[in-house]
Amino acid sequence: MASPLRTAARVFYFVRNITRDVVPQALFRHCLASRLQQARLSGKTVRDRVNYYNRLDHSFVPSAAAVPAGQIPKFGSMYYYDLKEFARYFDRDLLIDLEFGDVVDVPKMPAIVKDRPIRDDNGNAVIMKLDKFRHFRFPRDRLSFADKRPMAVWRGDLNNPIRKRFVDAVRDLPVCDAGSPKPSAPENYRKPYLTLPQHLQFRYIVSLEGNDVATNLKWIMSSNSLCLMPPPTYETWFAEAEVEANVHYVPLAPDFSDVADKIAYFERHPAEAQRIITAANAYCRRFSNEKDEWAVSLLVLYKYFVLSGQIKPDAEVWRYITG
Known part of the structure; x- marks a missing residue:
């Protein structure tokens, strides 16, 4: 809503x-x-x-x-x-x-x-x-990375195999809250709807392409949360092809087997997480002029x-x- x-x-x-x-x-x-x-x-x-x-x-x-x-x-x-x-x-x-x-x-x-x-x-x-x-939504994020919940979150429509594969891979991980709020989603994939401010309470937000680009990538990269995602395959005015792995976001393996390890790594290295977040924020500012x-x-x-x-x-x- x-x-x-x-x-x-x-x-x-x-x-x-x-x-x-x-x-x-x-x-x-x-x-x-x-x-x-x-x-x-x-x-x-x-x-x-x-x-x-x-x-x-x-x-x-x-x-x-x-x-x-x-x-x-x-x-x-x-x-x-x-x-x-x-x-x-x-x-x-x-x-x-x-x-x-x-x-x-x-x-x-x-x-x-x-x-x-x-x-x-x-x-x-x-x-x-x-x-x-x-x-192109760039909401203000008032929570620092340190003050967010040390978990990853994802919500979305299960409109392609990649998204189902992701939920299957992380459903039993205690550090992940992932699922679909859509009534059409199978019960074992369903999770409550979250507003954008509720997403921003998490340190890690997953971005997954749907029919084409991932709509949430822009606001994640403008926030104080760390973006986790597979390398993009589509681009818009945001020039997703120029978004760099390990510079602006944390890349995920195709089978998402590394999600828990990536979260654990950045929990041990918050300064490195902040470096990526800062670079992502700077990337987003090019669209504010x-x-x-x-x-x-x-x-x-x-x-x-x-x-x-x-x-x-x-x-x-x-x-x-x-x-």
Whole structure:
């Protein structure tokens, strides 16, 4: 159940985005040139991120299934509003291939997505910061690592074999509290629902991918708890491929046979746990600069439209993107 603050934030999210939709959209398009010039004044970090999310390096033609920027589908959804926030600055007739929802493979044509598989040939999947209200939560954690319960916790839907394998591996460990609060879960897998603040009472929080990325990874890494997880296989705007084992999180074996040993190790070496937590917190802070987030988002979409041959690039902006 969402907290009152979370519910209020959700209401504000929709009110703000609905208001943007009713404002004459020509006002946004009129500001594109100045917005692009502002974005190009950003530093190398922003440019690197633009080319990380949009790895396209060749021209292409949108597919027959592409939709105009002014007619993005799923009106009223968070995917719609998060893409429209930046698409509204461009001509409404420009075409976009997109795949909303959980993307488990690389699109055959260059397309805007929320997530993509972590692999070398994933360039057709152009990441935008979609469904961000759900995925990008960085709540304040008032408990220090030392003041938390010396146990690991996990809650989630048993929607893939990895999650069932994890619960099977740790169900008898006294240092683990793991299970699913879903009514559909078998009785021997079921555990009571825990709120996010209740999760944060534990020193160790496990992150497991579901249909694609693990939604809880962002808020775990922003907390004072230590993240335990297998290496990620999908990535979003959070750039999970750049999250490093033993630097930002503690890696787990595929069969989860090492969970108890990992917890015991960090109970004996709390300073090392704190080192990883500090690095994870620093990683999360790169997403808190709203000016940079805005610039990266606009330029990712701009690069898509330029390479699709639909707009002629501004020489200075394009020089900034290409380095």
